[in-house]
Amino acid sequence: MRYALEIVRHRFLKRCLGLSVRLSIWLxxxxxxxxxxxxxxxxxxxxxxxxxxxxxxxxxDEAFSLPRSPDALKLLDRxxxxxxxxxxxxxxxxxxxxxxxxxxxxxxxxxxxxxxxxNLRVRDFHPTMVA
Numbered sequence: 001m002r003y004a005l006e007i008v009r010h011r012f013l014k015r016c017l018g019l020s021v022r023l024s025i026w027l028x029x030x031x032x033x034x035x036x037x038x039x040x041x042x043x044x045x046x047x048x049x050x051x052x053x054x055x056x057x058x059x060x061d062e063a064f065s066l067p068r069s070p071d072a073l074k075l076l077d078r079x080x081x082x083x084x085x086x087x088x089x090x091x092x093x094x095x096x097x098x099x100x101x102x103x104x105x106x107x108x109x110x111x112x113x114x115x116x117x118x119n120l121r122v123r124d125f126h127p128t129m130v131a
Contacts, residue, residue, distance in 0.1 A: 028079060029079055029080070029081055030079055030080045030081075031080075031081055031082075031083055032046070032055055032058075032080065032081070032082045032083065032104075033082075033083045033085070034046060034082065034083065034084050034085070034120060035084075035085045035087055036084065036085065036086045036087060036088060036122045037087050037088070038088050040119055042121060042122055042123060043109055043119030043120060043121055043122060044084065044119060044120050044122060045117060045118065045119050045120075046104075046118050046119070046120060047114075047117075047118050049117050050114075050115065051113060051114040051115045051116045051117065051118060052114060055104075055118070056112065056113075056114055056118060058076060058080060058101055058104075059073075059101060059104060059105045059108070059112040060112045060113060060114060062114065067105055067111060067112050067113075068101075068105070070102060073100070073101045073102040073105060074102070076101045077100045077101055077102065080100075080101055081098055081099070081100065082098070082099050082100070082101070082103070082104045083096065083097070083098055083099075084096070084097040084099070084120065084122065084125050086122055086125075086126075086129065089129075092131055093131060094126075094129035094130055094131050095129055095131070096129055096130050096131070097125035097128055097129045097130070098130075099125060099128070103124075103125075104120060106124070107120045107121045107124040107125065108120060108121075109121055
């Protein structure tokens with residue numbers, strides 16, 4: 001886990017957000033880290049098999065039984081970022097993506113919903129991945 005956090009600090013905060021490592025300590029960001037190891041073809045799961053978990057809560061509004069609105073997701077984006085590491089790609093190739101809650105919601109296979117296994121489509125992030 002410590003290695004994963006070092007990747008976040010050095011690669012993502014510096015390259016993707018354009019922040020120096022020294023400035024990154026002042027940020028209060030919740031990171032959702034997902035690693036694609038090929039367990040699900042073309043996808044990486046989030047939440048549990050019953051569709052319950054904090055990632056589902058971020059993207060789905062249980063009170064209205066609907067996915068969260070774009071405005072609600074923009075508020076979450078102030079403090080939440082998602083990270084995807086595609087470990088099926090070679091080392092030193094573009095295999096890391098940093099993305100917002102809105103992007104995670106759009107990349108969810110068949111939409112986000114409680115009561116089902118939820119997966120992110122990995123190929124949606126390939127164009128924006130960094131090494």
